[in-house]
Amino acid sequence: MAVNTYEGMFLLDSTAASNNWDDAVRQVHGILEQNQAEVVASRQWDERRLAYPVNGHKKGTYLLTYFRAEGEKLQQIEHDCKLNGIILRDLILKIHPKLAEHMIQMAMTVGPTTEGHEEGSEEDEGDRPRHRRGHDRDRDRDRDREGSQRF
Numbered sequence: 335m336a337v338n339t340y341e342g343m344f345l346l347d348s349t350a351a352s353n354n355w356d357d358a359v360r361q362v363h364g365i366l367e368q369n370q371a372e373v374v375a376s377r378q379w380d381e382r383r384l385a386y387p388v389n390g391h392k393k394g395t396y397l398l399t400y401f402r403a404e405g406e407k408l409q410q411i412e413h414d415c416k417l418n419g420i421i422l423r424d425l426i427l428k429i430h431p432k433l434a435e436h437m438i439q440m441a442m443t444v445g446p447t448t449e450g451h452e453e454g455s456e457e458d459e460g461d462r463p464r465h466r467r468g469h470d471r472d473r474d475r476d477r478d479r480e481g482s483q484r485f
Contacts (some may be wrong), residue, residue, distance in 0.1 A: 335404045339374070339434040341441075342366075342399040344415070345388065345423040348381055351395040358420050362397055365414045365421075371403035375438050388422045400429070400438045 344362050351358040355378070363373050379396035388394065403411070408426060415424040429437055 335406055337402050337404055339400060339402050339429045339431065339438075340371075340408070341427045341429055341437065342401060343379070343425045344397040344399065344421055345394045346397055347391055347420050347422060348393040348395040349391075350420045351397075352381075358395075359397065361418060361420055362399065362415075365411060365418065366399070366401050366403070369403065369407045369411045369414065371401045371407060371411065374400040374402060375442050376400070377442060391422055394422055398441055400434075400441065 342362075346358050346362075359376065363376065366373055376397065376399040379398040381393065381395040384392055384394050405428075412424060412426065415421045
């Protein structure tokens with residue numbers, strides 16, 4: 335079977351990861367290696383507050399990993415990730431062969447974007463124009479028509 339390059343984004347328990355980062359990485363790499371995957375590159379991507387709790391965790395640390403493996407091994411890799419206590423979620427994507435080397439280089443040199451996660455971004459959300467619902471627009475339009483007919 336052909337060996338493909340994959341990008342794996344693993345969401346880790348931030349408490350366990352911050353206590354012993356090397357052990358957390360070793361666990362993820364161990365899952366990949368026991369399923370005959372070759373880890374090409376790996377790095378901590380970011381630590382963030384989650385949009386919603388995942389298994390009771392409000393914060394998570396992301397580990398970005400590129401690896402080569404046979405496609406038939408992915409199902410077992412994802413199964414092993416679900417059984418591991420430190421991995422909260424995983425997302426594994428197949429990388430097109432022409433883009434693999436470029437994406438690996440970019441991921442290892444460029445950090446995560448902080449756009450939208452800067453201080454004050456929550457306050458800016460209140461300044462955004464809100465879209466009115468259809469029935470609110472209809473009610474306002476009818477009210478405007480009634481007002482113009484009175485004069």
